């Protein structure tokens with residue numbers, strides 16, 4: 001295909017994968033990210049599925065997959081903290097931060113823009129127009145919506161069905177330096193640990209440090225505690241100390257002391273002692289709402305949705321990043337081999353829409369038995 005003017009909304013992994021592949025292919029690409037300060041050092045770990053490893057090879061970043069921490073086995077704990085079951089199932093948690101920074105470093109810096117909030121997208125036969133929060137506008141041959149769970153671009157493709165569906169529970173999350181995990185919880189280290197009983201689901205694992213550190217003592221412990229929250233209580237759950245209510249989560253630092261104390265009390269009563277200690281060692285937990293979304297269409301006339309903008313699957317699948325990678329590789333292929341943009345987009349959608357649906361369904365199935 002001839003060189004296209006491509007504008008990507010969202011500068012996280014889906015946007016960066018697309019930026020890399022499409023700049024490599026010679027297109028005129030710019031990436032617009034809403035965050036003011038960037039996304040560096042804000043992630044934890046992820047599982048290296050095959051599509052992720054494949055795209056890393058294509059963009060020359062395969063070394064990133066080696067920056068990870070291996071959990072040698074899975075253990076399932078009883079409430080008293082004894083191991084009920086151990087399964088020999090080694091699994092590596094790759095560093096999200098190192099992945100992000102490496103993939104971002106391959107993008108021409110003058111083409112990645114922070115603090116650019118896209119508030120609307122107008123689709124057209126011969127291109128689409130972006131509208132930014134400051135009122136400025138820009139046209140493109142193709143707009144890629146890589147703007148995640150709260151996607152604005154989604155609305156231009158699916159005006160009648162663009163809302164996420166709440167799944168009935170949230171994930172409380174903590175990410176603490178390995179050294180701050182009390183020795184009484186040392187059983188958790190180097191293992192993928194679970195505590196699962198009806199209505200309660202907690203898990204934890206080591207991830208590299210924020211700069212990719214893998215040495216003993218400089219890694220981080222990541223815990224997740226899934227808890228049911230009624231839809232009517234969701235807004236209160238996502239309201240911070242300054243009375244600001246977030247749509248999908250409560251970022252770190254937003255909890256009052258009373259809420260933190262209540263969390264510790266609940267953890268001591270409901271979780272095995274090792275997990276209760278890990279929860280207590282995190283001064284600023286965050287809360288992530290568990291949502292799902294399936295885009296009825298992934299393409300408009302001059303717009304395409306990728307990653308979480310198109311399909312949001314529950315986190316139990318651990319497939320968010322590899323799904324984004326798969327979307328980008330398919331899109332790049334069709335743009336490379338077709339001469340007509342509309343044909344390329346149709347073929348992309350035909351290939352990826354069923355994959356997205358299957359991953360969302362898989363997440364629903366895992367979630368149903370998870371809590």
Ligand SMILES: Cc1cc2nc3c(=O)[nH]c(=O)nc-3n(C[C@H](O)[C@H](O)[C@H](O)COP(=O)(O)OP(=O)(O)OC[C@H]3O[C@@H](n4cnc5c(N)ncnc54)[C@H](O)[C@@H]3O)c2cc1C
Nearest residue numbers: 010012013014034043044045096118147148307308320321
């Ligand atoms: C900071 C961060 C840390 C993460 N850490 C992990 C992790 O440790 N492990 C893991 O498995 N997954 C993590 N994820 C999620 C994972 O990266 C995604 O599920 C998956 O890669 C799909 O990514 P995405 O780019 O489609 O969506 P997202 O990662 O959600 O990115 C969407 C991006 O679009 C931007 N954006 C949204 N709206 C607009 C707008 N209107 N205008 C401009 N920009 C906009 C957002 O600021 C965000 O950067 C993290 C995501 C983020 C943003």
